Amino acid sequence: MVAADRVYKREELKPIHDRCRCAVLPILRGADPGLMLNGEDLDRLYRAAGGTAGKKLTGLRVGIGEHGELGPILFPYGRGFRDAEEADADRRAGSIERRLQGLERSTRSLERQMAAGETRLRPLVGYQQRLIAQLCEELAA
Known part of the structure; x- marks a missing residue:
């Protein structure tokens, strides 16, 4: 990924790193896919790796996917490209x-207050427990 913002003159490149399976993408009609990778992207990459050292970067994997409007894009390896719905x-x-x-x-706090003798909170606790169950069902769906 770090090499993606460079322009190379050869179609076939030698491996850049150990077990390299990096792909080479052409610059077509002035559209350079490497330019989609900017300083912010690299900063995010380095933060995710925990630094810029080679040992830290070796655990990070990215893949190349095809976006219908943007062309080739990078995404976390193994996760695949997410569309707008995802x-x-x-x-x-x-x-x-x-x-x-x-x-x-909030419910734990209210339950503690009820355990201490507050009785008017029972309807609110029941409502929140039903809402929690409903949200859990939404997450599971």
Whole structure:
């Protein structure tokens, strides 16, 4: 990935690293797929690896996929390219998980108050428990 922002003059390149299976993509009509990789992408890559040292980068794997509008793109190896529906589903799941965490904390707090003798909270605790069950079902679906 680090070499993706370079332009090479040869169709066939020697391996760049140990067990190299990197692909070479042509620059067509001025569209260089390597230019899609910018400093922010590299910074994100280095953060994910835990640094810029070769030993840290060896555990990171990426693949090349074909995007209908953008052309070749890089994605986490083994995960595949996500379309808009999959990305939306991931965002919804993250939102549901955050709501669940908040509801569970709140419900535990209310249950502690009920254990200390507060009786007016029973309907609220029941409502939150039903909401938690509903959100868990949404996540499982």
